[in-house]
Amino acid sequence: NIALFFIFFQGPLVGVNPVQIRATVDLYPRSRPSYDTGAHISENPDPCDNFRCKRGKTCKLNEKDKPSCVCQQATECPPSVNDFDHVCGTDNRTYDTSCELFATKCNLEGTKKGHRLHLDYTGSCKLIPQCVDTELVQFPLRMRDWLKNVLLQLYEHDSVTPGFLTPKQRFRVKKIFDSERRLQAGDHSVELLAQDFEKNYNMYIYPVHWQFAQLDQHPSDRYLAHSELAPLRVPLVPMEHCTSRFFQECDADKDKQVSFKEWTTCFGIKNGEKKKMHCRIPYSWISGNHK
Numbered sequence: 617n618i619a620l621f622f623i624f625f626q627g628p629l630v631g632v633n634p635v636q637i638r639a640t641v642d643l644y645p646r647s648r649p650s651y652d653t654g655a656h657i658s659e660n661p662d663p664c665d666n667f668r669c670k671r672g673k674t675c676k677l678n679e680k681d682k683p684s685c686v687c688q689q690a691t692e693c694p695p696s697v698n699d700f701d702h703v704c705g706t707d708n709r710t711y712d713t714s715c716e717l718f719a720t721k722c723n724l725e726g727t728k729k730g731h732r733l734h735l736d737y738t739g740s741c742k743l744i745p746q747c748v749d750t751e752l753v754q755f756p757l758r759m760r761d762w763l764k765n766v767l768l769q770l771y772e773h774d775s776v777t778p779g780f781l782t783p784k785q786r787f788r789v790k791k792i793f794d795s796e797r798r799l800q801a802g803d804h805s806v807e808l809l810a811q812d813f814e815k816n817y818n819m820y821i822y823p824v825h826w827q828f829a830q831l832d833q834h835p836s837d838r839y840l841a842h843s844e845l846a847p848l849r850v851p852l853v854p855m856e857h858c859t860s861r862f863f864q865e866c867d868a869d870k871d872k873q874v875s876f877k878e879w880t881t882c883f884g885i886k887n888g889e890k891k892k893m894h895c896r897i898p899y900s901w902i903s904g905n906h907k
């Protein structure tokens with residue numbers, strides 16, 4: 617997963633940035649941080665070792681020596697190594713690390729303040745210029761192109777080291793990859809991107825669907841909650857000042873979730889056409905989830 621996101625963020629929209637990899641890992645930790653427990657592993661396995669807690673919580677043994685998740689204290693968080701570790705909260709406060717932000721949020725659980733606190737973006741809080749309408753219109757153009765290039769990069773990596781894509785995903789991307797009509801990756805003008813979208817519309821459908829499915833995993837229900845969108849949004853906000861506004865407006869019915877339909881609509885992908893699209897592409901093909 618780390619590797620996936622590493623390549624994922626190398627597209628033309630943003631450059632290579634170690635923050636982005638870390639953001640993803642921090643947002644969805646696979647397990648609690650492993651401390652070097654040395655020799656006593658086999659004699660005395662720590663019940664907390666494979667016990668997963670959500671962000672801001674940590675595993676502690678209760679009175680019955682059973683593992684349970686409790687709010688982490690911000691003071692227990694490992695200090696930041698460098699400025700890349702800082703994050704800006706939606707309270708416009710710079711936190712030393714995302715651990716500190718989520719610990720703070722956890723300790724505010726049940727309060728309005730805690731409910732409202734989210735990780736806004738990576739890096740210290742800074743002035744994000746307002747996104748004007750003309751810029752907002754260009755955002756999906758560049759993002760679509762970037763998603764397509766990300767998938768093509770994954771495809772190339774997968775050809776060398778299989779595992780980046782499922783066979784079904786490969787099958788879909790191959791069609792784009794093999795097309796002689798496709799626009800090569802590069803720093804294109806919005807005019808050219810718009811032209812190419814009209815000309816090669818079909819090549820953009822799958823990348824947009826694929827990205828949605830990549831994000832829609834906690835849970836996989838065809839809706840993106842704020843936290844599911846975060847791995848994409850958080851590293852992008854400080855570099856692309858239209859990110860927040862774009863995703864806010866993407867949630868057309870303002871239910872705080874971006875549905876599959878809302879997502880495709882804001883990327884200019886036609887919806888349904890009598891639901892043909894859904895019939896043709898089973899969701900599992902996109903997501904690689906086989907349930």
Ligand SMILES: [Ca+2]
Nearest residue numbers: 832835837839
């Ligand atoms: Ca979801």
Ligand SMILES: [Ca+2]
Nearest residue numbers: 867869871873
């Ligand atoms: Ca919505």
